[in-house]
Amino acid sequence: MTARLSHAVTSGTFSLDGETHEVENNVWVLGDDEQCVVFDAPHDVDTVLELVGDRECVGILLTHAHDDHVRFAPELSEALEAPILLNPADGEVWKLTHGDLPWDDTVEDGDMFTIAGVNLEALHTPGHSPGSTCYYSEELGAVFTGDTLFQGGPGATGRSFSSRETIEESVRERLFALPEDTVVHTGHGPDTTIGTEKRAAQGDWL
Template sequence: MSARVDHGVSSGTFSLDGETFEVDNNIWVLGDDEQCVVFDGPHSVSAVTALVGDRECVGILMTHAHDDHVRMVPELSEALEAPMLLNPADAELWALTHGELPWDDAVEDGDVFTVAGVDIEAIATPGHSPGSTCYHVPELGVLFSGDTLFEGGPGATGRSFSSRETIERSLRERLFELPPETVVHTGHGPSTTIGAELERARGDWL
């Protein structure tokens, strides 16, 4: 069977800098009928495992380490018997939620993972957090952007560990170089395309 993207939504909280907010997070699973990967582990283990079903999960690829994306990842990892992968530049953020508990493997810029016959390329996109990482699947024409790029523009940079200048450089030099028709599956809210967000940026900050 060919690779496909499965989608769900889970609700919970995001906490940083002494404030807590209610948030809805997208759940993204990429794979075929036999195996898959999961992007992040937002809020609900049961919601994620329902999308995975009886498939083999070969990894949990984290886009960044804000607590709404990683709080449930260790429990999810145990439930799916799948390794946790994170860019180590987000180690301080991870520690805010999980202390000294380690993740399993590092994700570095340019790493390529293969699942269900398609390649997933890790693209380091710091700014929303130091270790923010997007995952590009050229064969399917999709990008999993975490909180780096949304419908409407860059992810938030008003809190600790973030930088507006850095996220704009990540978008300009990394993501906006992708084909404009690339569908962007975001960490929150609706999907968009690289082309749509490039045009929006040209009228705003680019």
């Protein structure tokens, strides 16, 4: 297996419901020497371009449509000549940032992508937003969770388009069903594992 994972952190803002917060976002690029995919498009196009290098980017896989994850998606798409993929359940959230500008293709639960000889399965995990989607690779023993699951538990709710009950159900039924040694690559902050978060949730909300 020749797949490798590249990572960087970008800084910027997240705005929703009339509030703006400073945030740092993880950028993940998965591929080999020839091709790659990018997860999300936060804050800084140049940082993503450096991670991609001279490889062909075959897709920008959006975990959800909050502005700190998609604000630069059209610009990044143009620079990389790569399509933007988003779960259509996040269409209204996308419009908050990009209006009627369309994304390129849809991601549905169960969709499979192959890059650098490894498979990525799209897992629809609503709650943080209606279309939040994680990407699981059995071969890598890893899942890219965006803002659905962090070190310390499920992502934030309480804002427009979000539901605590729904995100807990998504994590419980979709993510906690993965092997416990699965590494969780998050949208913000450090990695964790499924087992670590599953044990932490016991007696709390699980």
